[in-house]
Amino acid sequence: MITTTGLTKVYESRGRQVTALDGVDLHVREGEVFGVIGQSGAGKSSLIRCVNLLERPTSGTVTVDGTDLTALAGRGRRANKDLRRARSRIGMVFQHFNLLSSRTVKDNVELPLEILGVSGADRSRRALELLDLVGLADKARAYPGQLSGGQKQRVGIARALAGNPKVLLSDEATSALDPETTRSILQLLRDLNRQLGLTVLLITHEMDVVKQICDSAALMKKGRVVESGTVAELLATPGSELAHELFPVTGDASGPGSTVLDVTFHGEAATQPVISQLSRTYNIDISILGAAMDTVGGRQIGRMRIELPGPYEENVVPIGFLREQGLQAELVAPDADADAGAGAGADADADAEADADADVQEKAAVPAQNAPKLVKEIAK
Structure with missing residues (x-):
């Protein structure tokens, strides 16, 4: 149109x-x-x-x-x-x-x-x-x-x-x-x-x-x-800026050596107890560091930041389980929030200049x- x-x-x-x-x-x-x-x-x-x-x-x-x-x-x-x-x-x-x-x-x-x-x-x-x-x-x-x-x-x-x-x-x-x-x-x-x-x-x-x-x-x-x-x-797009802005989640790992994931729920998976199923299936303790859930277009959609014990290599199978359930699971790099904050500062400077231009x-x-x-x- x-x-x-x-x-x-x-x-x-x-x-x-x-x-x-x-x-x-x-x-x-x-x-x-x-x-x-x-x-x-x-x-x-x-x-x-x-x-x-x-x-x-x-x-x-x-x-x-x-x-x-x-x-x-x-x-x-x-x-x-x-x-x-x-x-x-x-x-x-x-x-x-x-x-x-x-x-x-x-x-x-x-x-x-x-x-x-x-x-x-x-x-x-x-x-x-x-x-x-x-x-x-x-x-x-x-x-x-x-x-x-x-x-x-x-x-x-x-x-x-x-x-x-x-x-x-x-x-x-x-x-x-x-x-x-x-x-x-x-x-x-x-x-x-x-x-x-x-x-x-x-x-x-x-x-x-x-x-x-x-x-x-x-x-x-x-x-x-x-x-x-x-x-x-x-x-459903890994790394989408809009997705992160729509459903912002933050949270730091409890310590070194763990795996932090941002998990996006949409469709039928948003109403299923996937995280508890993951914990029971693999007998692992899962920490929820942050979460955001809302209704978009009549459908429940959300994101959650979780922490799994052990490094990424030890969590390949549990991560695969999440993806098999129709979830998007992104690995969060260490200090990602700090990097985002630094980037936001640079963006703020750019926005100030853009505002002047506007x-x-x-x-x-x-x-x-x-x-x-x-x-x-x-x-x-």
Whole structure:
């Protein structure tokens, strides 16, 4: 449904170039919820704005529902008729809602249809249908200032659905909300995905978002996609950064000469007493150093760090037993947590530099995204 190939975006600022996207290849299948995760400055916002060409890519292609949007863009700064028509099938939900405070809730939802020239009666009918769909039928005549943050985002979602889109883009839609409201908005997005057959591409910096609703995910760093796939595939991939971030486990060996493993449970194995079976079968004492278990996509998935007595060579058979049960077992090198901490420090420095670049990008290329700007962005 969404494919980017070799996508790059370079901003010019004060005589220097800032690369926000560096050859991004991404494939989002029809009907799935796909999450793009990364720290500030990773290029997530630039990516999602390039998908609907609110930002024009420096190079590369963007294809949505079989249409190459970059081929429709033309040379002018404003969108032509063909690009506007293609965009009408792509809804977008913003982080800070971007509602017009002078319009009622119903009028905000009608805005995209008004720009597209839909008649007043049809606009009104569609807006009321959508407000009912997002649970705000009783707020049609209210104004944004009278709503809570979660209600404002529901209005934003209803507005994004006004043109019957096949694709819904979510730009950090829950980052300004409290945890309980975040859960309700994510559940709404998942319900819409299932009821309407929507393909949802969302960007976030929160792992809980990926856990709750994503079928697939991609990790971005410094303008590049460094890892992507279905959540199940990522959890089954040895050394997956996303898997480790989704289910972080730590714990140090009790002493030298033991074997420490990170074991990933998914599928039927997640509900079986595999560790106790291992202990009884081989008559060994097993220490659990850390564990993380959660439900992802309706399935229990988790990771556990365990310690087996003796060196690796003495534990080849027990490790083989774990793998025969459908578990992923990775050997943890000594001082792995210390090495990870050192790496995190280096990453923090890199993220700080990326954050500075992100600020430059926003100031240079994306002026303040306040509510009145919404009209211009939809009409581009």
